[in-house]
Amino acid sequence: MSERLDLDDFSDLIERPHGGLRQEAEERRTLTGLPPQALGRLDELGEWLGSAQAQVPVRPVTAPRLVVFAGDHGVAGLGVSTHAGGTAVELVRETLEGASPAAVLARRFEVPVRVVDMALDCDPGELPAEVTRHRVRRSSGRLDIEDALTPEEAEEAFRAGMAVADEEADAGTDLVVLGDLSVGGTTAAGTLIAALCGTDASVVTGRGGGGIDDLTWMRKCAAIRDGLRRARPVLGDQLQLLATVGGADLTAMTGFLLQSAVRHTPVILDGVVSAACALVGQRVAFRAPDWWLAGQSTGEPAQAKALDRMAVDPLLDQGIAVGGGTGALLALPLVRAAAALAAELPVREADKDDDGGGDGAGAENAAAGPSDGGRGAVDAT
Numbered sequence: 075m076s077e078r079l080d081l082d083d084f085s086d087l088i089e090r091p092h093g094g095l096r097q098e099a100e101e102r103r104t105l106t107g108l109p110p111q112a113l114g115r116l117d118e119l120g121e122w123l124g125s126a127q128a129q130v131p132v133r134p135v136t137a138p139r140l141v142v143f144a145g146d147h148g149v150a151g152l153g154v155s156t157h158a159g160g161t162a163v164e165l166v167r168e169t170l171e172g173a174s175p176a177a178v179l180a181r182r183f184e185v186p187v188r189v190v191d192m193a194l195d196c197d198p199g200e201l202p203a204e205v206t207r208h209r210v211r212r213s214s215g216r217l218d219i220e221d222a223l224t225p226e227e228a229e230e231a232f233r234a235g236m237a238v239a240d241e242e243a244d245a246g247t248d249l250v251v252l253g254d255l256s257v258g259g260t261t262a263a264g265t266l267i268a269a270l271c272g273t274d275a276s277v278v279t280g281r282g283g284g285g286i287d288d289l290t291w292m293r294k295c296a297a298i299r300d301g302l303r304r305a306r307p308v309l310g311d312q313l314q315l316l317a318t319v320g321g322a323d324l325t326a327m328t329g330f331l332l333q334s335a336v337r338h339t340p341v342i343l344d345g346v347v348s349a350a351c352a353l354v355g356q357r358v359a360f361r362a363p364d365w366w367l368a369g370q371s372t373g374e375p376a377q378a379k380a381l382d383r384m385a386v387d388p389l390l391d392q393g394i395a396v397g398g399g400t401g402a403l404l405a406l407p408l409v410r411a412a413a414a415l416a417a418e419l420p421v422r423e424a425d426k427d428d429d430g431g432g433d434g435a436g437a438e439n440a441a442a443g444p445s446d447g448g449r450g451a452v453d454a455t
Contacts, residue, residue: 079229081312081332084359088335091125091364099124102131105421115389119367119409120416126340126365127248131417135410138249139242140180140399141330142169143235145193145323147258148216149301154294155282157257160195160213165255169398170205176253176398183406185251190238192231193322208234214321217262218300221318228317228325235329243337250339251369251406252330253399254347256323261294263350264376265301265319269309270353271379275299278376280346282395312358320354327351332358335365342369342409344402345395346377353380369405370394 099121104110111117124132144166150159157165166189168174172181180187191198191206195213198206210231214222223231242250264278271278275298279291286294301319308314316325328351334341335355343352343366355362368381368388372395381388389408394401 079232079313081358084332084336084362088332088359088361088365090361091122091338092128095125095128095130098130099132099416102421103416106419108419113412113415116408116412116415119389119412122367123340123409123413124416126338128338132413133248134413134417135249135406137246138183138185138251138406139247140176140185140187140251140253140403141238141242142176142187142189142253142255142399143323143327143330144189144191144255145259145321146195146213147193147222147256147262147321148213148220149218149261149297150258151216152218152293152297153290154261154286154297155257155290156286159257162255162257163194163196163200165257165398166191166194166201166205169255170202174398174400175396176400176403179400179403183403185403185406188238188242189255190234190326192234192326208238208326210234210322210326214262214323217265217304217319217321218297221304222262222321223317223325225314225317227322228313228320231322231325232313232316232329235326235331236333238326239330239333239337239339243334243339247339249406249409250334250341251344251399251402252327252341252348253344253397253402254323254327255398256321256347259321259323259347259397260345260374260376261297261301262319262321262324263347264294264298265305266315266324266350267346267353267376267380268298268302269305269315269319270357271383273379275302278379280372280374280376282374285395312354316354320350323347324351328354328358331355331366332362335359335362338365341366342402342405343367344369344399345372345397346374346380347397348402349377349380353383356384367405367409369403370401372401
């Protein structure tokens with residue numbers, strides 16, 4: 075392995091999306107003649123995407139990809155989930171076979187799916203080599219009594235996430251929908267969020283993707299409490315924090331998010347697991363969250379806590395907790411719609427009707443054909 079990974083480098087490598095272009099997008103928006111706030115958050119989304127692309131008007135989103143990190147967690151053996159410990163491979167198979175909710179939506183939206191096995195508790199030969207080639211270990215350790223990863227495994231997992239981000243950027247992926255598939259992953263995520271937000275286990279313990287009963291919730295809360303005791307002493311070292319209570323899949327997702335920001339690839343977050351990784355990423359590089367969008371609210375208290383800490387508002391609130399990127403995929407049509415509106419709405423010349431056209435007449439005139447022979451119509455290529 076090359077020289078030791080230094081997460082401090084990300085603070086220098088990650089830039090904010092182009093702020094000047096965001097202002098340019100706002101100015102262009104005023105020339106459409108639509109009243110302010112008429113398109114609600116779609117305006118904000120279009121400006122975010124334009125600044126991430128460093129282009130006004132924005133390009134349409136033509137090459138999105140659903141990237142799903144998968145792994146098992148030793149803590150699942152305590153009975154903290156509706157799924158038995160070590161069975162995340164079943165969720166992965168459903169996705170690969172096109173039978174999971176996320177796979178159905180991805181097929182409908184024509185989004186290719188990539189699954190990355192980081193720590194599934196199965197023989198690697200049970201899955202395609204492309205899925206398992208980044209695997210670090212077979213299941214992560216029990217976070218309540220032992221480190222989830224060794225320091226070497228944590229660095230390997232983090233670098234694997236970075237490598238996947240580079241591969242996607244090099245392949246021309248223009249937007250990533252980030253998902254996760256695990257058993258015990260929301261327990262690890264809750265532990266990370268409680269540690270980083272300085273709160274108690276009960277505040278962040280949710281019902282998970284399967285809607286656990288009260289007894290299971292109490293076991294999960296106890297596991298997060300015990301993991302929290304182990305996490306607090308290493309809060310100053312984010313890679314060590316991930317090794318202590320995160321596990322291989324969450325560690326890789328954090329590396330993926332940060333390297334995607336380095337490569338200027340915008341990402342839509344899904345649920346509590348991706349929110350936890352984003353929160354760790356914010357601690358590493360405070361500008362990084364500007365490249366990420368919260369696709370949905372799952373109703374998990376830990377996710378709400380993390381998004382609030384990052385000052386991020388989710389696009390949708392459908393309470394979808396099945397994971398795999400399902401909820402984030404639902405946000406993709408909104409992002410695409412925002413890009414289309416930002417690029418294709420006709421604009422008027424800046425020196426005409428510059429009062430903003432609050433009655434919408436300017437927009438009607440532009441749509442009917444501006445006096446410049448249609449120069450305001452944008453070619454969204």
